[in-house]
Amino acid sequence: SSYCTAFDDAGCSGQSVVRDSSIWKAAPDKYDQPGGPEGLTTMTQLNNIIMGHAATQIILAGSQLGLFEFLHENGPQTKGTIEEALGLKRSDGSTRPIEVLLLGSTSIGLTVLDKREKTYRNCEIIDRLFTTGGWRSIADLIDLEAIIKYKGEFHFVESLRKDTNVGLQEWPGAADNLYSRLPQTPGAQKIFYDLMNSFTAFSIPCLSNTSKVAATSFKLLDVGGGAAVAAIHLAKKFQQLSITLWDQHETIEIPMNHITKAGLKGRISLLAGSFITDPFPEAGSPLSVYLCAF
Ligand SMILES: C[S@@+](CC[C@H](N)C(=O)[O-])C[C@H]1O[C@@H](n2cnc3c(N)ncnc32)[C@H](O)[C@@H]1O
Numbered sequence: 455s456s457y458c459t460a461f462d463d464a465g466c467s468g469q470s471v472v473r474d475s476s477i478w479k480a481a482p483d484k485y486d487q488p489g490g491p492e493g494l495t496t497m498t499q500l501n502n503i504i505m506g507h508a509a510t511q512i513i514l515a516g517s518q519l520g521l522f523e524f525l526h527e528n529g530p531q532t533k534g535t536i537e538e539a540l541g542l543k544r545s546d547g548s549t550r551p552i553e554v555l556l557l558g559s560t561s562i563g564l565t566v567l568d569k570r571e572k573t574y575r576n577c578e579i580i581d582r583l584f585t586t587g588g589w590r591s592i593a594d595l596i597d598l599e600a601i602i603k604y605k606g607e608f609h610f611v612e613s614l615r616k617d618t619n620v621g622l623q624e625w626p627g628a629a630d631n632l633y634s635r636l637p638q639t640p641g642a643q644k645i646f647y648d649l650m651n652s653f654t655a656f657s658i659p660c661l662s663n664t665s666k667v668a669a670t671s672f673k674l675l676d677v678g679g680g681a682a683v684a685a686i687h688l689a690k691k692f693q694q695l696s697i698t699l700w701d702q703h704e705t706i707e708i709p710m711n712h713i714t715k716a717g718l719k720g721r722i723s724l725l726a727g728s729f730i731t732d733p734f735p736e737a738g739s740p741l742s743v744y745l746c747a748f
Pocket residue numbers: 633650651654677678679680681682683684700701702705727728729730731747748
């Protein structure tokens with residue numbers, strides 16, 4: 455929470471999911487134990503962890519089927535109306551899909567059932583995210599967690615035993631890292647970059663607002679610069695900066711397209727390769743400063 459408060463104090467011009475700091479203030483301090491100093495104390499808390507996999511898939515279903523968006527736009531709705539709107543109505547008359555979805559989403563508090571009216575609405579925090587414009591970033595985060603990370607986590611125990619990323623085998627390809635394998639699975643790379651770009655779009659304005667180094671440097675090496683969201687923001691904000699974005703061969707086309715679209719090819723150059731195995735580029739002149747942003 456202090457991270458996000460610092461953003462607000464710095465006059466962050468990023469997305470409102472961060473600016474609406476009351477969303478975050480209830481979060482525990484990073485040193486706090488979940489559940490208080492004793493850790494978890496109730497079976498419900500323990501159950502929420504054991505059933506965490508189901509919760510992840512329920513929020514994914516609610517997001518991808520448009521449940522939360524529909525309820526936000528239309529207010530409390532009956533099961534039948536929601537079923538129709540989400541395209542879950544079945545020709546054989548079975549109401550099981552909508553019942554499973556609403557039972558799941560309501561049991562974990564994402565939706566709220568009005569028992570008298572027999573209507574469902576979004577929980578307060580989800581509606582607030584829609585109102586403040588922060589839902590898109592959260593939907594990107596849900597996709598990344600529930601679709602990309604979820605697969606590899608099945609191998610977590612074995613990964614600990616072998617001290618290696620066993621979950622990588624879930625992704626086709628021969629590369630030794632997930633970034634380089636994602637392009638081989640249709641749609642996967644987009645999910646990854648959508649989330650990362652959302653996050654960087656709100657973090658970089660805040661971080662750079664208070665950075666004296668960025669304001670006074672002439673050269674910036676953006677190590678693992680991704681889609682160039684940070685590089686483009688910094689190039690526009692600090693006119694004296696000339697930026698080199700360093701990322702892998704497999705992904706370099708993504709920043710290239712963004713930089714061209716932003717009309718910043720003259721200010722941001724690209725270096726394709728690995729920051730692990732390739733030599734660190736020379737600064738060029740003793741007067742240049744390389745600021746590495748990862
Ligand atoms: C977590 S993302 C951060 C992207 C960007 N800095 C941002 O904040 O939006 C990490 C980036 O590092 C790149 N990367 C990972 N390993 C790399 C390596 N060995 N050499 C070069 N780039 C690498 C990935 O392709 C990815 O774009």
